[in-house]
Amino acid sequence: MNVAIVTVGDELLAGQTTNTNATWLSERLTERGVSVERVTTVPDRIGDIARVVNEYRAEYDAVIVTGGLGPTHDDVTMEGVAAALGRSLEEHADALAWLEADGYSRADLTAGTADLPAGARPLHNETGVAPGAVLEGVYVLPGVPSEMRAMFESVADEFSGTQTYRAVVVADEPESALLDRVATVRERFEITVGSYPGESVRLALEGTDEETVSEAEAWLRERVEQPSGDR
Structure with missing residues (x-):
């Protein structure tokens, strides 16, 4: 199994935040016998995210995208992934139900918090708010390290390869x-x-x-x- 990792964030490119997510994911995937063949960082721009995800999903067994999830103006990763896959963004009932079960009422949630690409499988964020998603071999995870790690562990069994x-x-x-x-x-x-x-x-x-x-x-x-x- 070969995988590409895409980390999203202007702050990563500016050197304001250390890209620990890429290192951690690479270590965990390698431990599972998965070959990590690309690690790419892109800015918070829909077009850049869509272009890279579309290119990598054609070349690799899976693409992991981390960062830029949420309802604020610069959280555009879901929109970029949806564009790459030719999908619209839709409010996901399961994601919304998880958030309400975690104590967030609809009134508390900013519009767009539970929006995922149409047809995506939602991933529950056990330590934060923004849900993740899986669709067509693309895994979208939060950028907050603790949230990303917990969410990856929930799908880790979907990544396996030859032990090295x-x-x-x-x-x-x-x-x-x-x-x-x-x-x-x-x-x-x-x-x-x-x-x-x-x-x-x-x-x-x-x-x-x-x-x-x-x-x-x-x-x-x-x-x-x-x-x-x-x-």
Whole structure:
């Protein structure tokens, strides 16, 4: 299963808010064996949301959109998703019933709070007000981290894939000097290798067979110079 994550918000693009939602979702999806292939941030503009969601839903098994839910002037995510799917926005009876059960009367709710794309499956917001929605492989979640996490957990079982295993070897050598050994370990073992330079170089080995990853890790450790603390 492959997934794209779309985070919505002008404040994310301006650096005023750290995009913790994308990191958390990527971690949780990876744990479930799902391949996260895109993480994109778009502004609070209907056209941008609609364009990206429409493009990604054609390419990936699912698209998770987070942020911009609610009835205020800059909460336009539902409208953008509805435009991408060619749907109108309609007040959803189940979403409205959940809100009333949580203690919100119709008089308390701002117009549009329970509006979802026509035909969508509503997702109950257990820790907030704005409901989420699922339609045609597009999952729309709130931007408030606590609300997003609780809502994702309610649909987490709908995301699954092949379990992957990971090991990291730290090398105290220039990245360019490791190219031959990286190429060899990839040829000998059915794994992928990511190289992340810094004070040392972190070589991340990943594969679908735990024993193969372990064998590749052992093979590589014997053939690189490791920082003194890692020996």
